[in-house]
Amino acid sequence: MPKLRLAVLGSGSGSNMQSIVDAIEAGTLDAEIVCVLADVADAKILERAARHNLSHQYVSCAPFKTKLDGDAQEEYIRIMKAAGADTVVLAGFMRIVKQGLLDAFPNRVLNIHPALLPAFPGLHSWKQALDYGAKVAGCTVHFVDAGTDSGPIIVQKCVPVEEGDTPESLHARIQVQEHIAFPEALRYLAADALTIKGRVVHIKR
Amino acid sequence: MPKLRLAVLGSGSGSNMQSIVDAIEAGTLDAEIVCVLADVADAKILERAARHNLSHQYVSCAPFKTKLDGDAQEEYIRIMKAAGADTVVLAGFMRIVKQGLLDAFPNRVLNIHPALLPAFPGLHSWKQALDYGAKVAGCTVHFVDAGTDSGPIIVQKCVPVEEGDTPESLHARIQVQEHIAFPEALRYLAADALTIKGRVVHIKR
Numbered sequence: 001m002p003k004l005r006l007a008v009l010g011s012g013s014g015s016n017m018q019s020i021v022d023a024i025e026a027g028t029l030d031a032e033i034v035c036v037l038a039d040v041a042d043a044k045i046l047e048r049a050a051r052h053n054l055s056h057q058y059v060s061c062a063p064f065k066t067k068l069d070g071d072a073q074e075e076y077i078r079i080m081k082a083a084g085a086d087t088v089v090l091a092g093f094m095r096i097v098k099q100g101l102l103d104a105f106p107n108r109v110l111n112i113h114p115a116l117l118p119a120f121p122g123l124h125s126w127k128q129a130l131d132y133g134a135k136v137a138g139c140t141v142h143f144v145d146a147g148t149d150s151g152p153i154i155v156q157k158c159v160p161v162e163e164g165d166t167p168e169s170l171h172a173r174i175q176v177q178e179h180i181a182f183p184e185a186l187r188y189l190a191a192d193a194l195t196i197k198g199r200v201v202h203i204k205r
Numbered sequence: 206m207p208k209l210r211l212a213v214l215g216s217g218s219g220s221n222m223q224s225i226v227d228a229i230e231a232g233t234l235d236a237e238i239v240c241v242l243a244d245v246a247d248a249k250i251l252e253r254a255a256r257h258n259l260s261h262q263y264v265s266c267a268p269f270k271t272k273l274d275g276d277a278q279e280e281y282i283r284i285m286k287a288a289g290a291d292t293v294v295l296a297g298f299m300r301i302v303k304q305g306l307l308d309a310f311p312n313r314v315l316n317i318h319p320a321l322l323p324a325f326p327g328l329h330s331w332k333q334a335l336d337y338g339a340k341v342a343g344c345t346v347h348f349v350d351a352g353t354d355s356g357p358i359i360v361q362k363c364v365p366v367e368e369g370d371t372p373e374s375l376h377a378r379i380q381v382q383e384h385i386a387f388p389e390a391l392r393y394l395a396a397d398a399l400t401i402k403g404r405v406v407h408i409k410r
Contacts, residue, residue, distance in 0.1 A: 116341055116363075118337060118339075119321065119324040131404075132358075134322075135345075135359070136361040136363050138341060153338045153339060155340055156341040158343075163407060200335075200336070200337075
């Protein structure tokens with residue numbers, strides 16, 4: 001049985017899930033994606049999941065607009081547990097997750113954020129970085145805690161901000177690193193290499 | 206006459222000044238250091254300046270402990286102007302500079318900070334980064350404005366945070382990049398390549 005049993009939650013194209021699928025199919029990540037859940041009915045991540053014969057489902061998060069809470073949270077947890085998931089991967093899931101999910105998968109919910117946290121938390125962080133005039137940008141894979149983009153950091157990758165960058169060109173450059181960073185973080189988890197001490201993640205290599 | 210006439214202000218060892226001296230002596234930076242001022246009587250930066258035959262002077266900032274203000278500020282400005290300085294380089298100068306200095310050298314006061322701003326402003330930022338559990342750290346050369354470590358960014362360089370890092374080992378790794386970043390930023394300035402738009406520095410290459 002693969003080391004990690006991943007539930008992937010997304011709202012968009014699922015390009016980060018793709019990088020994980022690719023790592024699994026290439027044999028460089030000892031994991032299995034046991035379910036893919038989307039809060040957007042026509043999210044491309046569901047099509048991707050179908051193409052790779054992964055169990056997938058749209059599950060509404062109504063009546064909430066920006067969080068996963070209440071009955072919807074219960075339903076997500078129920079489906080993920082039923083699928084035997086032990087780790088939750090937020091791959092472009094555009095909602096705040098709440099304590100219920102964190103309690104159901106303690107220290108097992110991972111998120112990727114397109115900035116070098118603690119700089120530029122929140123939305124459109126590549127645009128925040130451009131507007132700030134940062135000359136280095138990047139991405140962060142972290143354990144999710146009760147805050148927003150505040151949990152213990154597993155992997156960070158940086159990219160240069162180039163003269164003439166648009167939000168789109170910078171975002172695209174960051175995404176290349178996201179697709180390296182997420183499988184790397186999961187590889188550490190699969191190898192039981194991570195320990196969390198306070199808010200610091202130690203990596204045994 | 207060299208393009209830039211630099212006044213260097215420091216409180217410590219002056220290793221950042223050394224990197225600028227080295228670049229000038231190697232012919233890769235079209236600049237001259239016209240005076241070196243320290244607010245600490247026995248700061249090593251003064252010895253370094255002496256070794257390179259640079260005009261240097263201890264100038265007390267009393268009665269202030271953490272800022273350059275009042276009569277002391279006036280005296281610093283007077284000395285730098287008398288030396289023909291057109292650019293002020295804060296190279297480990299452990300004081301907040303005030304509006305009077307900024308007005309005397311508009312958009313010509315540069316600082317280096319040992320973090321990827323806006324992350325970890327303030328003191329001991331390499332220790333802040335370690336305590337936060339950041340996996341990437343770095344340094345920032347920026348124009349100084351009225352805030353603390355908040356001015357428009359010219360150059361940023363990143364370094365990995367390694368498992369087992371101490372504050373000292375991380376600081377040393379960042380300093381290697383500082384010694385690349387500061388001459389690079391001054392090279393852009395010497396080439397008239399920088400324009401400030403809002404808080405974004407554009408670099409013409």
